[in-house]
Amino acid sequence: MKLRILGCSGGIGGALHTTSFLLDNDVLIDAGTGVGSLSFSEMLEIDHVFLTHSHLDHISSIPFLVDSVGYLRKLPLTIHAIPETIDALKKHIFNDVIWPDFSLIPSAGNPYMRYQQIEIGETRELDGRKITTIPANHTVPAVGYHLDSGQGSIAFSGDTTTNDAFWDAVNRISNLKHLIVETAFSNSELEIAKLSKHLCPSMLLEELKKFRKNIPVHITHLKPGEMSVIMQEIEQGTAGERPRMLTNGQVFEF
Ligand SMILES: [Zn+2]
Ligand SMILES: [Zn+2]
Incomplete structure (x- = not known):
């Protein structure tokens, strides 16, 4: 499996884009502004989007992606997410006010996009690639992801604050090669980090004491500036x- 980082910032500006990772050529893990750096033909190859949660910095490109390539697709783009995230997309984005309901366009029988519910701890297998949700602790219901090729795994925290269940889950992954974990704020914003259920460095360092593996740790979602x-x-x-x-642009093979 190959994971290419399209966006890993807490904001935008210049080369900074919000969270989106491309798994091989056909799967997105989150669909923040980073998706906009894909070419049209690359966008056309995407069959699945796995979402961590409903916040705008993680979903903002779905409406444009569907609208851009939907009419050329043979099968609907599948949005995999926990029920609360799907509800939020239906209610607040694809509600025929902010954007059309592409799960009914051009027809309910063969739409541009469809939703597929995934539960916490559930594994979805796509051509031998295992994608499993892992617990996160954020201001809205959220998950992280465990991506497993069989040869190796990458775990991604999504947006989270302190959370023993996340560390229990990643400690159990025997072939874990890389960990991607968020640290959205600096230590001077400890209170904001707690309120918004993110991490700052002092919190991350406490969390890392729960991590029992000696593998590379990659920090994501840093606030621009x-x-x-x-x-x-x-x-x-x-x-x-x-x-x-x-x-951005970093590639992991595992
Ligand atoms: Zn968030
Ligand atoms: Zn975020």
């Missing part, structure tokens, strides 16, 4: 191999 402060604060508190910043 605070990237170097956040990474410095993480590095100052880490001995041994230090977490590194996830970067």
